[in-house]
Amino acid sequence: MSAHKNPRQFPANTREALANAPLQKTLERIKLGFQLFRMAAMQELPELESLRTALAAAKDRALAHLPHYLEQFEKNVIANGGQVHWARSASEAIAIVSRIAREAGVKRIVKSKSMLTEEIGLNAPLIRDGFEVVETDLGEYIIQLRDEPPSHIIAPAFHLSRADVTQSFRTAHTHLDPKRDIDDRKSLVREARQVLREKFLAADLGITGANALIAETGTVCLVTNEGNADLSMTHPRVHVAIAGIEKILPAMDDLALQLRLLGRSASGQRMTVYTSLRSGPRKVGDADGPEAFHVVLVDNGRSQLMRAETREVLRCIRCAACLNHCPVYASVGGHAYGVTYPGPIGAAFQPAISGIAATHHLPSASSFCGRCESVCPAKIPLTRIMRHWREEGFGKGVAETPNANALKLFAFAARHPRLFRATMKLARPFWHLPFGPMAKWRKHRNAPPAPAVLFVARVQQRRKP
């Protein structure tokens, strides 16, 4: 069974996920883990609401003047001795990274976790171009061994059990003693540290993402708990940081604000263990650091999201709080969505990257409960944006045509009260048919009795003079 699913088959994917007992067991950790961690972390921030409002305002300001801040960022990176590249599309971004690697005579690449590199599919083409590419975030390393996509924005191997990891390490680390005991987490982590430490020290190029790009200083901010981003970007002689254009923050004070909300919203941490600021290659005289530093700024559909209906989605800081609180995600996990970004942020963002025709299920598969937006640190109006995508889908006829036609008919009938009531009464004979909406309802639940006496008409009747 391939872990790479098709978003067009989301309903079938959900059925598969709901029937997958081991997956359901791991998903229990969402309620018991992530949700509780976030709640506990917010206890010491009575200022939470004003911080969220401030972050939304700071991000909106950055977006409203994005060309200005991008240019300021670029100028400062260059002044610091770095280089800036711009990529309109995934393929352009990949070509740029490959060229940088080739021109620097790179053979071995280490990567820290970057959802953007998943989005553009960076690894496979680099491997095809002859580079060794090793993911160094433990979760990403594990799924790289298994050839699976990440199932969660911050916890890529969330869907796996410890036994899965043991099996993958045994299969992949053939140079180690097959009789060694790696049946517990500690030994697995020790082994990963050992294997990956060699990779860090042998690599020529480290590729990272960026959690924020600070315009006023030309700085890239990276956050990890493992320290793998730091090891990836310090020892190798070249560092490439690749980030979406929307990651811009104007100033350091904005970064402080974002950092206060990021860790707490994501995993209930005040700070990730390692928060690092990279502002250029090693300075003359520095004891270590890369000789060359490149930033690749990627569009890949983001500039189109600047329109009023969707702009706020670009505030996202990739904390995954929305996923962690979404009852749909909690029921089916990340792979069912079949795209890079699952859950509510995916529903709001992915259609811009992959087109609404392929991804229409994502914004549709929401009850609009609004829990996601109630926990989003940047107050992104996720349900409003999902509704916008539903409108796009409706207009382009990509959602199932019977549903669209039914809605149009419904609106027509509802403009004519007598017809409306007649239709409701007419529903009676169709109420128990084995096809149509009531049959779909009945697949999972009993149905209420078919309409008989209609309330408004009865009152009207009763009150006739």
Next chain:
Amino acid sequence: MIVSLAQGKRVGLMATCMIDALSPQTGEAVLRLVEQCGFTVDVPPQQTCCGQPNWNGGDRKGAAALARRTIEIFEPFDYVIVPSGSCGGQLRIEYPAIFANDAQWAERAAAFAHKCFELTSFLVNVAGAAMKPCGSGKIAMHDSCSALRQMAATAEPRKLLREAGYEPLDNPSAETCCGFGGLFAIKYGDVSARMGRDKLDALAATGATTVTACDLGCLIHLKGIAEREGRNLSFRHIAELLAPPEQTS
């Protein structure tokens, strides 16, 4: 017993198409309840649907047409009572959003929105009404997502239930959606049912055997699953618990 906020004002009832078609007894309970509080309530006969299914389904044109129609029908009233958090949300929050860029309707929709109240919110915050004791026992309170997040109506139903003699019970999964979500329940029925089962577990764990909510949709969905699974739970719209019994004349 009415406080002067609403005394002498014209009150219209938007029944909601679900109550109209699927639960007329709920509509009757709403009428009895609001009349007991001293109001004369009009039920405009031309009403049909607020247009939420169209709005949520991406049919802006249909949603706007039904919104204009609903505003025209109910505008003449001083207050519009809606026995549903989600339809109430459509009127109060979404109508202004639908017409935000419409020079002609923006102000009209905003003015209209101010008059629209979810039922319990109206009774507590506008009418200042107190309930007469009319029931007893533990009731599992289900907060619909719209009542919780759009209409901020969580204290009001509990206050009214207590005054009426009931013991409303909370559950720790109150912030998790029950899975109804309108058309979501039909389009993504597998996930919807799973969410419903999880919610039923939480509601049943309170020890109550009656579940109430301000939204009929949630109740129909949960009842449908509970019956299918043979759970010992009954489901009543909050109006039915608060209203005086029907007169048998």
Next chain:
Amino acid sequence: MSARDDILAALARLGALSAAPNTALAAPPVPAIAVKSGDSAYARFTAMVKESLAELVEAADAKAAMAEIAARAPRNTPIAVSPHPNAASLDWTGAGIEARIGASRDLPAGVSMADAAIAETGSLLFFSGANSPVLAHFLPDIHFALVKRSTILPGLNDALALARARAMPSTVNFITGPSRSGDIEQTLELGAHGPRQLVVIVLMDR
């Protein structure tokens, strides 16, 4: 048109501005936990360090600090000592420690000197430079981080302002506790891939 031009033009078409804003936004609120001072800040710092699963030790002076290191470091192996002047120039031999100056990929224990610390989060702040290799904080299994009490700042804003005032060294590291991963069954394990143990030694110069 270059990619750069295309992207900037696409943004401009949808209303994004290439001029700087005219007015400043109000400064973002700074929460109460970030504005403590004096003893209250120090109490916060020590509590946060411990919460981050690091060990906190107070040392009256450099000699006491080296004694704490000697007591904890693995025996019979040299310790990597960062070339930072406040660390490298100490009398390690007198403390019974064989010090190798510079970051090391082979030695299990390493000592580096923090430039500052943050009470709000219990973080240590390290600036890259001629005498402070970044790898000194990441390669060792057990990382001894020296920090002067007088350099503890109230909050993140102060630390970032300090970094900016230093004209942004090429690397600034905020380190809060030992390295860890929750990637296997959402349970924390330490030591992937940075130090498994972090000992924060506060030089009580205040």
